Amino acid sequence: MSDDVAVLGVGMHPWGKWGRRFTEYGVVAARAALADAGIDWRAVQSVVGAETVRGGYPGYVAGASIAQALGWQGARVTSVYAACASGAQAIGTARAQILAGLADVVLVVGADAAPKGFFAPAGGDRPDDPDWLRFRVLGATNPAYFGLYARRRIAVHGDTPEDFAQVKVKNAAAGSLNPNARYRARVSAEDVARSPVVADPLRLLDICATSDGAAALVLSGLDFAHSHGVSEPVRIRAVSTVTPRYPRTELDLPDIATDSAAAAAPPGLGLRPSIAAAAYEEAGTGPEDLDVAEVYDLSTALELQWYEDLGLCPAGDGAKLLREGATSLGGRIPVNPSGGLASFGEAVPAQAIAQVCELTWQLRGRAGDRQVAGASCGISVNQGLFGHGSAVIAVR
Structure with a gap:
């Protein structure tokens, strides 16, 4: 093209x-x-x-x-x-x-x-920034936000803390094979369960670190x-850089609408599904064409949400896809074969580029022991403060 x-x-x-x-x-x-x-x-x-x-x-x-x-x-x-x-x-x-x-x-x-520790908000007061309002008005630092997200998945989809732990187990296994990863030790579900609670139900090993x-x-x-x-x-076929669309201006949450007849879901996609949708449209491809994905796993629960937002499975089936082994190395659609942020931690301006490095190695067939067999199409997705959403589709 x-x-x-x-x-x-x-x-x-x-x-x-x-x-x-x-x-x-x-x-x-x-x-x-x-x-x-x-x-x-x-x-x-x-x-x-x-x-x-x-x-x-x-x-x-x-x-x-x-x-x-x-x-x-x-x-x-x-x-x-x-x-x-x-x-x-x-x-x-x-x-x-x-x-x-x-x-x-x-x-x-x-x-x-x-x-080290939480990222402090930069740039002064930003009362028109929903993320700043979350930090300062609600007192919801990122781990608290991730915990609320995990709680919602438990309530709505029946996910369990054990499901979240398995995301870490999967990504740590992949990261143990990556010489560029910060954390290269495999972990067990028991290791996750023994780690300190940070924002219930998420524990320390459910949340990524900050890194150089x-x-x-x-x-x-x-x-x-x-x-x-x-x-x-390897070719970059699409780059999506989107923001929320009115009236769906919440930055991260899925529909909160209930089964009540009075509840009316707003039209259109939320931000996270729209990130991948824009990339698919530009590339003329879809989730069925993907061989590998790198997603922004700030927490284990968020990775499960990405499965659904990428269209890898129906809404609510993220944990089911994980349990089936589909997103593990050797599965139908490996996710985060690099080890993800679980194994790297956040080096903010570098991580989306690192995702494309991993896609390139995978599509070249040079990813070593973490190689996804026959990979010819991959996607990376992430989002940033103030409504920034981005995705890259690479092909060979």
Whole structure:
């Protein structure tokens, strides 16, 4: 398709807590991606940096900060901020530049040096931001929000804490096979059950950590890829960057409507289902075409919700799909073969790029012991504060 762009190279800095500046991680990932692509840094015509607001001024101008750290050579620079969706929107920006003919080769980088503990709201008071209102008016930090979400799944769909624990067990097993993951130990359901309660019913091992890390991609037009000797590159076929649609302006919750005759469900899709739907429409594909998925598992219960929002199963059947083994390595549609945020933790501007790195390795058939056999189509999805929703569909 004419709107495809090629993934020439991918690279990562392993996730962890290293105590260094985000640019150091970004340079490691960028150089790895350039080496993978066989591209000299001086041939890169544009750098798109996913921002990290916790990095101070260098983080706000992440594109230029990474370009400076690599050695200024005149490349166009762009910096993109969309909270947890920053990396996917950086990919969308790079893709647009390539398709517009503004650059043949674009380097996309996201890197973060995350603090320990909860992320503090940044940018001052934001009374028009539903997420800020949740933090400050309701006092619902992310773990409390995840706990409420899990409670809703228990009440509406009959999920159990044991189901949530199995998501962690699955992702930890995959992460144990990933050299870039921060947590590489397998865990059991008993390990999850013994971990401290954070926001009932979720325990410590149900919720992802905060991490340092970086990921990078080298993207190009297909003509450039072919001239560079890559005859069948992994291609990005769709990038969805959506916001909620009025009147469905809640950012994350499914319909709360009951069976009461007085309850009327608003029209249209909620935000989370619309993220994947927009990508499917652009790519001319659907959930039945997927071989692998990388989803934004801030908590174990949220991963189950993604199964449904991606159309992998009917609403309410996420836990059933998990129990059947369909989303495990070797299953019908493996989800988070990288190990997900359960194994990596959050390095906010890097994680959506890292998802596409994993899709690329899977579609190339180079994912090692976590390889999904015969993978030819994959999706990554995530969402960020203030209504940012993003998805990427990659094909081979």
